[in-house]
Amino acid sequence: MDRESVIEAAATHYSENDVLELDHAISVATEAHHGQKRKSGDDYISHPLQVAATLIDWGMDIDTVIAGVLHDTVEDTEIALEQIETLFGRDVAFLVDGVTKVSRARAGMRNLDSYLPQTTDNLSKLLIAVGQDVRVIIIKLADRLHNLMTLSKMPSDKRVKIARESLEVFAPMADRLGMGRVRMQIEELAFSYLDPAEYKKLKNLMKQRLGKSTRKLGYIRQEVEAELKKNDIAFEMDGRVKSIYSLYKKLKKVDGNIDDIYDLMALRIIVESNDDCYKVLGILHALYQPMIARIKDYIAVPKPNGYQSLHTTVLSKNKQIVEFQVRTKTMHEYAERGLAASFHYNEQKSSDSYTKKKPGATSLPPNLQWINELQEVASHLKSGEEIPRDQLFVDLFSDRIFVYSPSGDIYNLPEGALPLDFAYRVHSDIGYHTYSFQVNGAIHSFDKPLKNGDVVEVVTRKNVKPKADWMELVTTSHARDKLRSQLNKQESGGIFASAADILQGKAFRKK
């Protein structure tokens, strides 16, 4: 990537002043990295330039792009953060600082197997940076993507480490942010380095299969197109091919039998409105026999990362199984770009918009609530204090579920979360006075995990207080954090949880 291409790309999206400032940043970074080389032999500056180009492509705001250009300067050159602040302002400096901290945290994460104290401390820094401004992680993803693309130049031991870390940390992170396209790019590259033989084998298998099914799909596609036109529906249709890594994961689930995988290639129909999505679904089901168990309404009930679409798998007249995905343009945009879709080139946002100092003062969608939560937990950490590593993994990388309050408010929790996690998420006072739970209208014990889609009602009693053994009945850092401080307060006030209290707690848990 060269300077001219970056400036040219920027000129079509940002104001003249913004482009001048970007140009200035490129001069500063070029000077700072002067003489440094990438493992490929290229001048080092080619890397931050590529990161900036990627961020422009993702439609990020100019501060993020400038921070992308400067992202390795504080870590790897003589430039100090203060200089960046003087030259480019507080927000750019904040972002560069965040990325620098994440890089250091990453260095710690590579040693996850050997549990060193500084490891979790580094991870805490990562949390703080991500919690304070999600743009930090978006820059990190652009950085990681380019490092993966140039990974073949690295020595093989480093290659495996970086590829594994990408699969275990960065791909789930992209997924969590709803950035489907980036997640897939990271997974494909990382997997091709981790298991080159398997990657090649599956790629060939896919090629053979697709050759056959593309021809057969052509007829179905025409049939559907004609029917949609007859119904006056404006649409675009294309074929989406399953990624090699997701094929690999799916094959493991079906004992390696590729004939059991129905969505190697799916037909994707993009329409104008939600109504049209359901109309198209109706048309498809009138045309072909749907497989009932495979109808998914992710519009009414989005996936926990915010993904929306209708999915259906049908049996064509000549007994071919075809998957369809139906969504609006907005849904499609979100599925591909996720969080990044909420940024628009010229719309300036300051770091303050992403720094959630007060709980509840959030503008992030429900599926991104975890970002605020991490921020809050991190802000309670005293210096030197750490969140246990296992806990961090629950918070950061586990799958997520959605649960609802009886009034329909939606809450995003890690998979395996217990009812008390929910109570504390709603409000720490609710957690404090929890007497029992009703889930989907039925009594639910304290130690039974919640499931996606559960409606959870917390029954509170004024005279109930938290018990010490509740610590075993929460899984999220957030709930743990709140509960611990409540227990400490009780203790310092001389009110110890009595044996009777604990017994009572156990008694109603069995109800």
Ligand code: MN
């Ligand atoms: Mn970098």
